[in-house]
Amino acid sequence: MHFYILTLFPEMVTNALHTSIIGKAAEKGILSIEAVNIRDFTKDRHQKTDDYPYGGGAGMVMQAQPIYDAYLSVADRIGKRPRTVYLTPQGSTFTQPAAKELAQETDLVFLCGHYEGVDERVLEEIVTDYMSIGDYVLTGGELAAMVVVDAVSRMVPGVLANEASAAMESFEGNLLEYPQYSRPAEWLGKKVPDVLLSGDHKKVELWRREQSILRTKRFRPDLLKKAELTIKEKAVYKVHDKMG
Numbered sequence: 001m002h003f004y005i006l007t008l009f010p011e012m013v014t015n016a017l018h019t020s021i022i023g024k025a026a027e028k029g030i031l032s033i034e035a036v037n038i039r040d041f042t043k044d045r046h047q048k049t050d051d052y053p054y055g056g057g058a059g060m061v062m063q064a065q066p067i068y069d070a071y072l073s074v075a076d077r078i079g080k081r082p083r084t085v086y087l088t089p090q091g092s093t094f095t096q097p098a099a100k101e102l103a104q105e106t107d108l109v110f111l112c113g114h115y116e117g118v119d120e121r122v123l124e125e126i127v128t129d130y131m132s133i134g135d136y137v138l139t140g141g142e143l144a145a146m147v148v149v150d151a152v153s154r155m156v157p158g159v160l161a162n163e164a165s166a167a168m169e170s171f172e173g174n175l176l177e178y179p180q181y182s183r184p185a186e187w188l189g190k191k192v193p194d195v196l197l198s199g200d201h202k203k204v205e206l207w208r209r210e211q212s213i214l215r216t217k218r219f220r221p222d223l224l225k226k227a228e229l230t231i232k233e234k235a236v237y238k239v240h241d242k243m244g
C-alpha cells in the first residue's frame, strides 16, 4: 500500500510516520509513505502557494495550481487518478469501518489544507473523499492525515505482529476491548482477576465478553446500541436497542 501526503510541511509527516510500528512496516516494504511538498510545484517566482481570498475576508487561501501539479506528479507516476482524501472538519467523521475500507486501496493520496482553506476548484477536480477526524478545528490537515494513515496502516496485512489483536480490539462488533493484565499477579495490593489465572479458556472468554459489554455500557452507551448481542446478553445486561 502506498500513501502520498500532499503538504506544505513534509518533515512533520515523515518524522512522525517513520517511527514505531508504521516505520517498521515501511522498512519491510509492506507499505510506503511519501510526503509530497506542495511548494516544490509552485510556478510563482517567489515560491508562493497562497493568496488573498476573492471577495475579501481574513486569512489566505491555498492556490489551485501547486496542489494540482503535486497531485498530477503522483497520478502520472502510478498511471491512474488515485483515491484522494481531503482532510477537513467539513468531512464525514473517520471511523474504524472507514479505516478498514480505505485499507483495501493500493494507492491513497491525502491533501492537507492550511490557512483559511483551499481554492474550491482544485478540490472539485481531485478530491474523492472529504474526511474529518472529529468535531474540532486543527491548524492544518497534517495531524488528521497522520491519524488516518496510522489507523489504515494497521489494517494492512503484515503490519501488526499479531493479526488477532486487530480482530479482538475496540470497536469490533461495536464493543470496547476488555481489560488486560500482565505479570506480576499482584501489584500495589491489586490482584489480577482469578478467572484469568484459572487456565479455563471458556471461562476466560465469557469473562472478557462480559467485561467488553459492561465497559461499553459504562463508557460508550451510544455504541452499545449498535452492538450485536444475544437475546440473553441483552436481558442480563439490560440493553435496550431499537428492537426493544
Ligand code: ADE
Pocket: 087, 088, 089, 131, 132, 133, 134, 135, 136, 137, 138, 139, 140, 141, 144
Ligand atoms: N483540518 C482541520 N481540522 C480538521 C479536522 N477536525 N479533521 C480533519 N482535518 C482537519
